[in-house]
Amino acid sequence: MAPKHRKNPCRAFPLFAFVLQLLVFLSAAETNDDGEYVSGVGDPGMRRDGLRLAIESWNQCNEVGEEVPQMGSPRAADCFDIYKASAPPAKESDCSLCKSLPYVLVHRVTDKDNKLGVGEPFLGVQPKALSNADLYAAEKELYLGSKCQVEDTPNPWQFWMIMLKSGNMDTFAGKCPKNGHKVGPFGPDKGFPCFGKGCMNQPRIYHDYTTLQGTNRTTLTGRFYGSWDLDADLSKGMVGNISYHSVTWKKEVGKGSWVFHHVLRTSTKYPWLMLYFRSDATFGHSGGYHYPTRGMSKIIPESPNFRVRFTLNVIKGGGPNSQFYLMDMGSCWKNNGQPCDGDVTSDVTRYSEMVINPNTSAWCNAGNFKLCPPYHTFPNGTRVHRTDAARFPYAAYHLYCSPGNAELLEVPFSLCDPYSNPQPQEILQILPHPVWGEYGYPTKQGEGWIGDPRTWDLDVGRLSQSLYFYQDPGTPPAKRQWMSIDLGTEIFKDPDQVAEWTVSDFDILVPKQSRH
Ligand SMILES: *[C@@H]1O[C@H](CO)[C@@H](O)[C@H](O)[C@H]1NC(C)=O
Ligand SMILES: *[C@@H]1O[C@H](CO)[C@@H](O)[C@H](O)[C@H]1NC(C)=O
Ligand SMILES: *[C@@H]1O[C@H](CO)[C@@H](O)[C@H](O)[C@H]1NC(C)=O
Ligand SMILES: *[C@@H]1O[C@H](CO)[C@@H](O)[C@H](O)[C@H]1NC(C)=O
Secondary structure (H helix, E strand, O other): OOOOOOOOHHHHOOOOOOOEEEOOOOOOOOEOOOOOEEEOEOOHHHOOOOOEEEEEEEOOOOOOOOOEOOOEOOEEEEEEEEEEEOOOOHHHOOOHHHHHOOEEEEEOOOHHHHHOOOOOOOOOOOHHHHHOHHHHHHHHHHHHHHHHOEOOOOOOEOOEEEEEEEOOOOHHHOOOOEOOEOOOOOOOOOOOOOOOOOOOOOOOOEEEEEEEEOOOOOEEEEEEEEOOOOOOOHHHOOOOOOOEEEEEEEEEOOOOOOEEEEEEEOOOOOOOEEEEEEEEEOOOEOOOOOOEOOOOEOOOOEOOOOEEEEEEEEEEEOOOOEEEEEEEEEEEEOOOOOEOOOOOOOOOEEEEEEEOOOOOOOOOEOOEHHHOOOEEEOOOOOEEEOOOOOOOOHHHEEEEEEOOOOOOOOOOOOEOOOOOOOOOEEEEEEOOOHHHHHHOOOOOOOOOOOOOOEEEEEOHHHHHHHOOOOOOOOOOOOOOEOOEEEEEEEEOOOOOOEEEEEEEEEEEEEEHHHOO
């Protein structure tokens, strides 16, 4: 049974005879105290009342595959402007409604837009996308972006992005390419969960549009939620043995930050699920996605010069296999250091994450250094090789895996999963450790975890510059530009687990001179 969900509330206001006045928003490009840095995101610190938010869902290889009937393409947005009614004319001074409704929200994305599904045309859609659920979703994202876009310098921006992903893979369906090359059916492969035909389905996504709540109607709140279990009855909430995703957002008009409250639950049929809150590129491709994207990062942060600030409150961890990412960054460059160009066989997605779940241990160790990067670089520039057991900080690394198309890897090595991205990927996962303290990261397991909410100010730029990533020997170093900066968790093959957390105050600070 489908739960009740609010329709676009703008249709519920027949009051537009009033003259509406646009509220003055906070300045979008906020300079910090020393004047050296500016915000690289459209909504610095999540303080803008007029929210810009979208949701997307990916299958194991970052595509749609098939849409869920009646759900449309798994892209939706909640973007609105907030207005204040002007003083009513004198003869209507008893207009009680004006007092009880001081603010009015005008939604930019209708229910019809959000429900658009493959085959249904919209402004700007390419003909070939109409019959292809993968291309359709990518173009729907651009369309929603056009409705949400905010003009700004140096670039317009569109929305924060909630990302859902299921790790289920039907190897017999041959849907996911291997390191970017199409492959036929294979299996069985115990590495990938799948309960049978249809296991790669998209989730149901329900939407409560943002409305004004509270006695004074000054609390803005809304929600996206749903389940991958298509037969789940969500009318009573997250009850029973079902997968679940939910992001609720809330803010007092004119005060503080938005607070995004996340819940993710795995089930027997969907034991490997991801829920991230992302600041993606506003144009070009974002991390892990081989289609043009829309997002919040109007300036793409580049190593070594940027910082990321946010408040994170982990309420439930998601079990021992929840790889909770304090910071997850995604980029793309070729093994010869050149920028990616959309060729999925030579583009390589590069990820780095700090996993803050204290249950996550270092798989990299002196006895098994194939899961360690070849070397570690200290803040002073000193490099130590992984064979240098006396000096290499093994405990600082959960795992390192190499791109499947790298030709000159140092042995021993471990290749990354060749299926879970449209292109080959490289992953470096770090753990809280004193070697990262210099960059403001946690230095001890448990920091920032349950019961220890914190506001972080991370020198992600310098840290990401120091990390090892593969390049062919002798090639000029890639520009490390991070098209996706996100927070969230990946519950890895562990049914019946619940993670819950809030994110607020998010900002990315970039040097002022990079604004051009
Ligand atoms: C509602 O507004 C009144 C008058 O301004 C104020 O005293 C009260 O605290 C407000 N209530 C809430 C829940 O914000
Ligand atoms: C969920 O279902 C699975 C199999 O159907 C079962 O093994 C597990 O115990 C159930 N968990 C709960 C909390 O009911
Ligand atoms: C996970 O960590 C918690 C807290 O440190 C501990 O109590 C629990 O035993 C750990 N579980 C596993 C499976 O390691
Ligand atoms: C650099 O830092 C490392 C780790 O703290 C230390 O062992 C090494 O001596 C330092 N090198 C120099 C040249 O200061």
